[in-house]
Amino acid sequence: MQAKAKAIKKKRTFSQWLKSRDGQKVLIITAFMVIPLLLLFVFTYLPFGKMFSFSFYDMKYVGQRKFVGLKNYVKVFTRDDCFKALGLSLYYMLGAVIQLGIALYFATILSFKTRGGSVFKGLMFFPYLINGIAIGFIFKFFYTRGFVFDTVLHWFGFNLENLPYWLKDQRINNFSLVGTSVWRYFGQNMVLFIGAIMSVDSELYEAAMLDGAGKFQQFKYIILPSIKTIILLNVILSISGSLSAFEPPYVITSGANGTGTYFVVMHEIAHTQQKVGLASAMAIVLLIIIFIATIIQRLLFKYVFVSGEDDNPKDAIRRERRLNRYLKHKAHRR
Amino acid sequence: MKKKNVWALLMAAVMTLSLAACGLTNTPASKTSKAEVQASTSKEESTGGADTADIKVPSYTELNLDDYKDVTASIKFIHHKTDRAADGTMDNMVAEFNKEFPGITVSMEAITDYAEDSLLRLNAGNWGDIMFIPAVDKSELKNYFMPLDSYENLSGVLNFVDAWQFDNICYGIPYMANAQGVLYNKAVFKAAGIDNLPTTPTEFLADLALIKEKTNAIPLYTNYAAGWTMGAWDAYIGSVSNGDDTFMNQKFVHTAAPFADPGDDTGAYNLYRILYEASQNNLIEDDYTTTDWEGSKGMLNRGEIGTMVLGSWAYAQMQEADSHPEDVGYMPFPITVNGTQYALAGGDYNYAINVKSSDENKLASLIFVKWMTEKSGWCYNEGGYTVVKGGKNPDMYSAFDGCSVLSDQPALAGEETLLNDMNNESELSFNAGGNAKVQRIIESAVTGSETLDDILLDWTKAWNAAQKELGIEVKY
Numbered sequence: 022m023q024a025k026a027k028a029i030k031k032k033r034t035f036s037q038w039l040k041s042r043d044g045q046k047v048l049i050i051t052a053f054m055v056i057p058l059l060l061l062f063v064f065t066y067l068p069f070g071k072m073f074s075f076s077f078y079d080m081k082y083v084g085q086r087k088f089v090g091l092k093n094y095v096k097v098f099t100r101d102d103c104f105k106a107l108g109l110s111l112y113y114m115l116g117a118v119i120q121l122g123i124a125l126y127f128a129t130i131l132s133f134k135t136r137g138g139s140v141f142k143g144l145m146f147f148p149y150l151i152n153g154i155a156i157g158f159i160f161k162f163f164y165t166r167g168f169v170f171d172t173v174l175h176w177f178g179f180n181l182e183n184l185p186y187w188l189k190d191q192r193i194n195n196f197s198l199v200g201t202s203v204w205r206y207f208g209q210n211m212v213l214f215i216g217a218i219m220s221v222d223s224e225l226y227e228a229a230m231l232d233g234a235g236k237f238q239q240f241k242y243i244i245l246p247s248i249k250t251i252i253l254l255n256v257i258l259s260i261s262g263s264l265s266a267f268e269p270p271y272v273i274t275s276g277a278n279g280t281g282t283y284f285v286v287m288h289e290i291a292h293t294q295q296k297v298g299l300a301s302a303m304a305i306v307l308l309i310i311i312f313i314a315t316i317i318q319r320l321l322f323k324y325v326f327v328s329g330e331d332d333n334p335k336d337a338i339r340r341e342r343r344l345n346r347y348l349k350h351k352a353h354r355r
Numbered sequence: 356m357k358k359k360n361v362w363a364l365l366m367a368a369v370m371t372l373s374l375a376a377c378g379l380t381n382t383p384a385s386k387t388s389k390a391e392v393q394a395s396t397s398k399e400e401s402t403g404g405a406d407t408a409d410i411k412v413p414s415y416t417e418l419n420l421d422d423y424k425d426v427t428a429s430i431k432f433i434h435h436k437t438d439r440a441a442d443g444t445m446d447n448m449v450a451e452f453n454k455e456f457p458g459i460t461v462s463m464e465a466i467t468d469y470a471e472d473s474l475l476r477l478n479a480g481n482w483g484d485i486m487f488i489p490a491v492d493k494s495e496l497k498n499y500f501m502p503l504d505s506y507e508n509l510s511g512v513l514n515f516v517d518a519w520q521f522d523n524i525c526y527g528i529p530y531m532a533n534a535q536g537v538l539y540n541k542a543v544f545k546a547a548g549i550d551n552l553p554t555t556p557t558e559f560l561a562d563l564a565l566i567k568e569k570t571n572a573i574p575l576y577t578n579y580a581a582g583w584t585m586g587a588w589d590a591y592i593g594s595v596s597n598g599d600d601t602f603m604n605q606k607f608v609h610t611a612a613p614f615a616d617p618g619d620d621t622g623a624y625n626l627y628r629i630l631y632e633a634s635q636n637n638l639i640e641d642d643y644t645t646t647d648w649e650g651s652k653g654m655l656n657r658g659e660i661g662t663m664v665l666g667s668w669a670y671a672q673m674q675e676a677d678s679h680p681e682d683v684g685y686m687p688f689p690i691t692v693n694g695t696q697y698a699l700a701g702g703d704y705n706y707a708i709n710v711k712s713s714d715e716n717k718l719a720s721l722i723f724v725k726w727m728t729e730k731s732g733w734c735y736n737e738g739g740y741t742v743v744k745g746g747k748n749p750d751m752y753s754a755f756d757g758c759s760v761l762s763d764q765p766a767l768a769g770e771e772t773l774l775n776d777m778n779n780e781s782e783l784s785f786n787a788g789g790n791a792k793v794q795r796i797i798e799s800a801v802t803g804s805e806t807l808d809d810i811l812l813d814w815t816k817a818w819n820a821a822q823k824e825l826g827i828e829v830k831y
Contacts, residue, residue: 081779161580165645188644191802275582277794278644293788295779 076301086298093302103303106283107310109195109270113263113282116199120207121255127207128214129240142215146208153205157272160201164188164273191279198269198280206262210255217248253322260318261311283307410714415504415528416512418725420455427458428719430712431483433476435469435704448731452723459719484712484720487530487704493521500526500707501717503724512744513728515702515762528728529702531739534755535590535688536698538663538673540655542682543572547661552686552754554696556625559689563638566661575633576651576660577797579643585793587665588630589785591688592623593763594699598692600761607785608773609830613818614811621692624811627796629689631807634800643797652676656683664688670751671738686754698758700740773827780821783814 038044076093080086097103127145131138148156163169164187171184187197225243234242245252267284270276276285283303291300324344439445440463449461464483466472473489476482477499491499496519503509506523509516519527544552547566553559563574578584592613593603598621607613616624633639640646654660656677663669667685674680687696706727708720727733734742738749740760748755766774778784783792792814799805822829 161645165647166642168645186642186644189642189801191798194644274644275580275790277579277582277791278798281791289791290782293784293791294782296782 072301072304075298076305078298079296080298081295082297089298093299094306096299097302097306102281102286103283103306106281106286107264107307109280109282110264110266112195112199113202113266114260116203117256117259117263120203121210121252121259123203124207124210124255125214125252128211128218129244131211132215132218142212146212148205149209151205153268154272156201156205157268160197160269161273164197188274189278194274194278194280198273201269201273202266206259210259213251213255214248217251218244221247249322253318257315257318260314264307264311264314410718412501412714412717412721414502414508415525415721415725416508418721420722420725420730423718423722424456425458426456426715426719426722428715429460429462430485430716430719430723431462431464432485432723433464433466433473433483434487435466435473437465437467440465444733444736448727448733451731452726455726456719456722459723461723480711482709484709484716485706485724486709488519488527488707493519496521496526497524497710499710501710501712501721502526503528503708503721514740514742514744514760515700517762517765518702519705519707527705527707528724529705529742530727531703531734531737532700532742533703534667534685534698534700534740534752534760535595536667536755537686537688538655538665538669539684539686540572540658540661540682541684542658542679543570543661544684546570546572546658553689554691555620555689556629557620559629560632560636560638563633563661564636567638570658570661572659572661573640573654574638574661575629576646576655576663577630577634577639577643578646578648578651578663579640579794579797580646581648582790582794583788584648584665585797586784586786586788586790588626588793589789590666590699591626591664591690592785594697594761595688596622596626596690596692598695598697598759598761601764603763604766604774605764605770606831608770608777608822608827611819611822611829611831612815614815621690624807625690626688627793627811628807630793630796631800631810634797635803639797643801656680658682667738667740667751684754685751687758696758698755698760699763700760701762702742703739773825776825777818777821777827780824781814781817783817 039048077088077090078086079089079092127141131142135141151159166186166189167181170187171179171181174184175181185193188194221244226239229239229243265284266282267288270280270282270285271288274280276282276289281289284307287300287303287307290296290303434440434445436445445463445465449463452461453459466476469487470489473482473486474491477486477489477491488496488500502524504525506517506520506525509525509528513528515529515532516525516527518529519525539552543566544562547562547569549562549565553562566572566574593607594600597617599606602610614623614627616622634643651660651663652673653676655663655673656679658679663673670683670685673683687698690696706724708717708724712720729743734740735747735749738751740752740755741748765771774785775787778787778789783789795805796807796810799810800807819829821827
């Protein structure tokens, strides 16, 4: 009897708790979170988990699967095409640096009063709005011998005979492809930078001007430190984007003629050769490489650029001292 | 439009293979559907057998069209030729048919996404009486389609009927066939002073050099950038280059050195040598990385291109592309094996008749199929290679007269998946999207980075490694 009463009492307290303010809060939070979490799980983590398990199998899309352990990973590291393809990412990283440079330059100019500023902003941001496949086709014709690019250069007095084949010449075709991705993405970077620069207190510029600081000094000591978080973010996105470059080489050259990046090779292996396990292993390896690259970048920003992540000046000074000590130490040893 | 059909065929091939793979794993789903189909057919046989005994459906070769002018039935034909349905060709053919057989009403349905939809219809049953066979497992043919005739009988009167034969019984008849040769521009050949079509790779290369020397046309347009146009070269590595119709589907996977130079201007080696040497000697388009497939059709038509290596399906498209259709020519591939030039031809989609239709409808359907095959002239009008033995070929094949026309023998029983497995394992993917390996020949030739022997040795290594990995016996 007593036990039963207790149970009823306990149950009542739960429903009471559910009706209480705390209970309602938890209930509502859970109810709202279930759907997004479920979507996230079903469409992101579950497929990723599946892919991870595929990477240990020798399998096609249909048919039997055979567990092969780490063999696929060994193949990724021993095949000569995988890491050679990753080498092409260096072109795209170089492109990313140029892209961020241009974006930062235009962002700084356009965040001050400039005649026709909005028009320029619009024009430079526009390529980002075009579909990547369409951009591929645009540039395929752009680079065709004697077509758009050659014609434009001809107006400036270049002779067609002296111009290279933009996509055929293996020494420059990767630069041509990187050019398209710089053209497409610098506008987007620029808009992000402008947004960040806008948030800088304009009184700082006036104060700096009164102290006799020039435009470049303003940029170096006011703008750059204020937007370093957004710069770091863009650098990380660009570098991981460079490692996984796909659209320009896939659409413009279909990865032929020495332009097959890691992603294009992965696509070919997964879809033409149907080696799903190997392609999954390649994807996992790329993921790890991107992780490592991101960590290295964060460390670089933290320790090399003095006023790194946090804005506590004391920390920065301390770090600078530590860095100096380290460099001195290194110099001694040498 | 024609290209679409080729893709549909490729899709069908891919799906056949995937179905075959399903069969291997014996997934429960396919097992049950198979059992259901068998159950329903046997039921039909047992119940419907008695009342339809008075009508006997003859075999294809037994059927004499003149004896059946008074047959009345209403049949339905589903097909993939949406373009021909739209331009009235299909209706015209049925109208012609009804002049001879007024009692048979033919309703038709053109399906856009045929390769997939037809499979769904087939599994759902109740699709009509005549269809083009989609990608089904050969062992399941008897569950869906009526046997048309024995292979011996049918192959005596028709070409390319082996695609859908199982246990020596044919279930399908191709409505048209394609051949593998080379597209060329007659005016360009004339201007270059080429009177006799080349018959060997060496002659072909010499002719290409002549075109370069005497005309402004691009001697050999590779369509490198399109990719699949490069993979199209793989179609010639079998019977065309060695005269052996068992090579492609039977011997290839067991061959130790399929890319070795036989030394007599034949074989896969000399096929790819044409491409390598043409690229090396600037006989191909100047900037091959920016070629445009759609534009190339008009260029061939206008005589800005000398030759292109593509299947006969491309011929009609080249003719339609601009104002000089009369200049577009088609010739057998310039490789001669022991004095004979071989052409590879194969059937397109095959007519088949529903095994579950009533006997009246089966008979009417067979009459329709026979009439379509032999009297409609459809195959000829589509520019297809003749399906009826000794039938008239379109003029485009006039250069094929002295050739021996072969179609590849199917893979041996139990080895149907080997070629596919080898293609994937070696990553060479012959006739299966292995475009990059052929593109490499051009890149290497132009940049001078590798010799043809280097490349083919590399392929041989990959081929041998795959044979070892898959445990395939090397016999040749």
